[in-house]
Structures are given as C-alpha cells and as structure tokens.
Amino acid sequence: MTADEQITIWMRPERTERTGPGRRPGYSREQITRTAVRIADAEGLEAATMRRIAAELGTGAMSLYRYVPNRDDLIDLMIDAVAAETDLPDRPTGDWRADLSLVAHRVRAAGLAHPWYVALAGRRPTLGPGQLRVQEFALAALDGFGLDIDRITVAAEMLFDYAHSAVHREIGWLDEARRTGRDVSRWMREYVGPYVKQVVESDAYPMFSRTVREARLPHMTPEKRFRYGLDRVLDGIAAGLPARTSR
Amino acid sequence: MTADEQITIWMRPERTERTGPGRRPGYSREQITRTAVRIADAEGLEAATMRRIAAELGTGAMSLYRYVPNRDDLIDLMIDAVAAETDLPDRPTGDWRADLSLVAHRVRAAGLAHPWYVALAGRRPTLGPGQLRVQEFALAALDGFGLDIDRITVAAEMLFDYAHSAVHREIGWLDEARRTGRDVSRWMREYVGPYVKQVVESDAYPMFSRTVREARLPHMTPEKRFRYGLDRVLDGIAAGLPARTSR
DNA sequence: CCGACTTGCGTACATCGTACCCGAAACCGT
DNA sequence: ACGGTTTCGGGTACGATGTACGCAAGTCGG
Numbered sequence: 001m002t003a004d005e006q007i008t009i010w011m012r013p014e015r016t017e018r019t020g021p022g023r024r025p026g027y028s029r030e031q032i033t034r035t036a037v038r039i040a041d042a043e044g045l046e047a048a049t050m051r052r053i054a055a056e057l058g059t060g061a062m063s064l065y066r067y068v069p070n071r072d073d074l075i076d077l078m079i080d081a082v083a084a085e086t087d088l089p090d091r092p093t094g095d096w097r098a099d100l101s102l103v104a105h106r107v108r109a110a111g112l113a114h115p116w117y118v119a120l121a122g123r124r125p126t127l128g129p130g131q132l133r134v135q136e137f138a139l140a141a142l143d144g145f146g147l148d149i150d151r152i153t154v155a156a157e158m159l160f161d162y163a164h165s166a167v168h169r170e171i172g173w174l175d176e177a178r179r180t181g182r183d184v185s186r187w188m189r190e191y192v193g194p195y196v197k198q199v200v201e202s203d204a205y206p207m208f209s210r211t212v213r214e215a216r217l218p219h220m221t222p223e224k225r226f227r228y229g230l231d232r233v234l235d236g237i238a239a240g241l242p243a244r245t246s247r
Numbered sequence: 248m249t250a251d252e253q254i255t256i257w258m259r260p261e262r263t264e265r266t267g268p269g270r271r272p273g274y275s276r277e278q279i280t281r282t283a284v285r286i287a288d289a290e291g292l293e294a295a296t297m298r299r300i301a302a303e304l305g306t307g308a309m310s311l312y313r314y315v316p317n318r319d320d321l322i323d324l325m326i327d328a329v330a331a332e333t334d335l336p337d338r339p340t341g342d343w344r345a346d347l348s349l350v351a352h353r354v355r356a357a358g359l360a361h362p363w364y365v366a367l368a369g370r371r372p373t374l375g376p377g378q379l380r381v382q383e384f385a386l387a388a389l390d391g392f393g394l395d396i397d398r399i400t401v402a403a404e405m406l407f408d409y410a411h412s413a414v415h416r417e418i419g420w421l422d423e424a425r426r427t428g429r430d431v432s433r434w435m436r437e438y439v440g441p442y443v444k445q446v447v448e449s450d451a452y453p454m455f456s457r458t459v460r461e462a463r464l465p466h467m468t469p470e471k472r473f474r475y476g477l478d479r480v481l482d483g484i485a486a487g488l489p490a491r492t493s494r
Numbered sequence: 495c496c497g498a499c500t501t502g503c504g505t506a507c508a509t510c511g512t513a514c515c516c517g518a519a520a521c522c523g524t
Numbered sequence: 525a526c527g528g529t530t531t532c533g534g535g536t537a538c539g540a541t542g543t544a545c546g547c548a549a550g551t552c553g554g
Contacts, residue, residue: 022500139454165408207386236483269531
C-alpha cells in the first residue's frame, strides 16, 4: 500500500520533529547508528546485532525497525557515518598529490579507528552524503589537470581502492584473530608459523620464501609501507596526466 | 585430546586413500568444494549453506564436517579452488608489464565467472596452494628489475588490490541486485535513478554530477576501463623501478 | 473526550552453523 | 570366521540471527 518499498535509504527521510498525531519517537536513526558503530568498534561488526544494539539503548530489538528498514541499510548508515566524520578542507588546495595523499591518510585513520570499516567501504557504490563528500573532494582535487571526467573517476577509484585494501591488509591479521576469538601472537606462532615454515621449506614458492625469510616487517613501519604504496599509486595517476606534471 | 585443533586448513591433510580400519569415506573435500563453488556461482555465496551443499551431494549436512572443519574454512577452500584454476605459464616471460597484465586479466576472468570471488579474495591473507601459485608468478615477474623483495611485495599487492577492486566494482550492481532478489534495471530505474537525480539536482556535489551527466559508461567498455586503470597501476610500479624501464 | 495515528516492543518463526550421538560399515588380529 | 576397533553417515537438537505480526500505550486534532 505505502510507496516506500525499497528506496535507497538515503531517500527515506527520518520523520524527526513531526507535528501530526501519534506518539513521539523516542530514538533516532543517528543515535542508533552511533550505537551500532560503537559496538562494532569494540567487538566487531558481527557483535552489532539488532538485539544487542537495542539492548544498549535500553529497548527491544523490534523498535529499531521504526527507524531503519533492515540491518543491511543500517550498515550502510554506519559506513556513511564513519565517512562523514572525515576531516577535510572545504575545497582542494590545487596540489593534487597533497590533496589525494590527505584523503588517503584520512581513510587510513578511519580504518584504524573502525576496523570493520575498510572491509565494507569499497563494497557497494558510495552514495551517502558522507561518502559523497569525501569522493567529491578527491574528484575535485584532480580537476583542472587535463583529465576528462572518466579518467578522473578512474583515478579517484584507484586511490580509494588502494587505501581500503592497504588498510585492510594492515589490520587483517588483528581483526581476523579478534573475530575468531584467538590470541593473535599465539595463533601466529603455533598455527600460521608452522604452516608458513612448511611452505618455505618445501621450496615450491621461492619468491614467497624470500618474502618470509627477508622479513619485511622490520624494514618498514605500517605507516611508511602505506606511504610507499600510496606514492606508487600517485605516480600511476601522474603518468596518466597529459602534459605538465604537478609539484 | 587430538592435536588438530585450529590448524590453517592447509595443514590438515585429507585422509583420502586410507588403509586403516573403519568405513571408507564416500565424499571428498575437493568434491564438496566443487559443489559449493557451483552453488555459489549460480545463486550467490549465501545460498551455499551447509545443508544445501549436502543436499546437492545427496547426504546430510553433518556429513560435511567429516571433511571440512567449518564453513569459514570451506570458503577458504572455495577461494583457493578458484585461484587454482587460473591459467598461467610456468614462469614469467621477462616482460614484467605483460606478465602482470596477464595475471590481472586472469583474475578478472575468475571474478566474472565467480561473482562472489573478488569480494573475498582480498580479505584474508592468501596462503592456499592455488593462491600461492598465482602470487608467486606475480612476484617472480617483478624479480630482477632492481626492486628489493619488500618493494616487489608491495607492487604485487597493488596489482591484486586493483584487480579485485576493479572487478568488484564492475560486477557490483549486478551482484547486489541478485543478492537481494531485485531486477537490476528496474531497481536502477525506479530507486537508484531518482535518488541520483535528486543528488545531481541539488548541485551539492558538482564533480559527482559531472560524472553522472557526462555518462561514462558509453565511453568505455568494462574491458577498456579495466585496462586503463591497470595501465595506471603498472605505470606506478614502473615509476618505482630504480633505473632502466622495461618495454 | 474521542477517534486517528504513531511508537514501543513481546512473541514467534524460518534459517543458519554446528555439537552430540549412535548405528553402519570396513579393516585388523586372532 | 569373527569380535574389536575405528571411521563414516547423518538424525536430532540448540542457540543465535533477522524480522513479520499484532497490540498496548502514548499523542495529537477535533
């Protein structure tokens, strides 16, 4: 009967500050989203169940459905909420390398603060206001250097892809261990370690063996590692620029 | 009591071709994996439940646990099975650009054939034999051009990150629509379309509006789009090489 | 004060992964 | 040939999840 069947969540306005008849809402979409984010930060996304979020708010699970159509949409809201808190200037500076580097580092910061974030951010198309703002900044940073809009889009996608993937890898083991409730160092030492050792000793994958043997972790801190890859991504974008190089 | 508590799945050998006492196994890990992959290809990963896979094999759900510790490990096996069928030469040709390009296109082919694959492939560290082989090829392709092993690793990561992300985006809408059981064109037209239109008309995101208005899809086929981004990634890697450029 | 309408939320259901358990089958030593 | 030992097949059952349904309680306009 109603027309609001399957809208993209961003089109379903919250009926806050209503003036018609009926009981007044006691919660809000934003409050629910914040709570869900807090739980997911502390205990992982899978801990943020409808029941748990509701309990944290002191209500029943079904109450949430007055504010959010379903859990998937709530997760979209969570993603956008994290993106929305990204600290960026109003407009790019004109130095596209610095601008994109800033975006990438902000994404990294968000990913470290919200371990569940990077695993989801790249998934579905980013259409919420928070994500749009970040994306808009990246696109605008690339405008005016001779790239047509298609190339700009591809370049921005590359940047976000890199940031998401790199951070994902950076926190990968940690998050994996937490999800499954294992002690990470113990798990590495007792289970992953022996397996890797076996693979290395089999000599079937010489390059992989070198990777392990020449122990890359001491060489680069996660931060430097991220920056190195980022520079390569930016180099790639620079190579796609038609004439002048920036900076 | 038993010592095989939480090993990385690749260390738990399948007890095929046993010679001791006891009933002989009627199924196999590989058979189960193949069935799971087939279901996931046709109806999505979430359709590949333990019960469903077992039913497809004509047995009960609990039988699968004789061959696979749990569903997460089975998914790891599925990922590796797809990686294992990647068609690659035994060793790189010496032209690193061509070699990496080949890997990227093979990954894309795998992603198109198994829509659930790219969403998972980048997630956990790749340690199965199938993934190791592909990764080994990429690493070896970059050996001998003056990069130390750390840089080589980072470069290879960038390549796989790009391939996974790009293919993920390429099939994103399709898969999303299928997952939720929506007709994709109808959904785009009736729900996403109006929202995008609203965003564009709000003029709050001018670059995004240009992206939409100047309709990128007709310009590039997915294939060309993939290749363009890939070239940028390879350019970035080239920029990280110390002295000589290849090709 | 009285309908009209909204929110809060308890109950209930389908579905999932999987722990537990036991009968059936296949090998061993005798 | 046969009983013991070991492994496989899989039924039943449990706890957890997302969420549909329905109704009581709160809040407005008249």
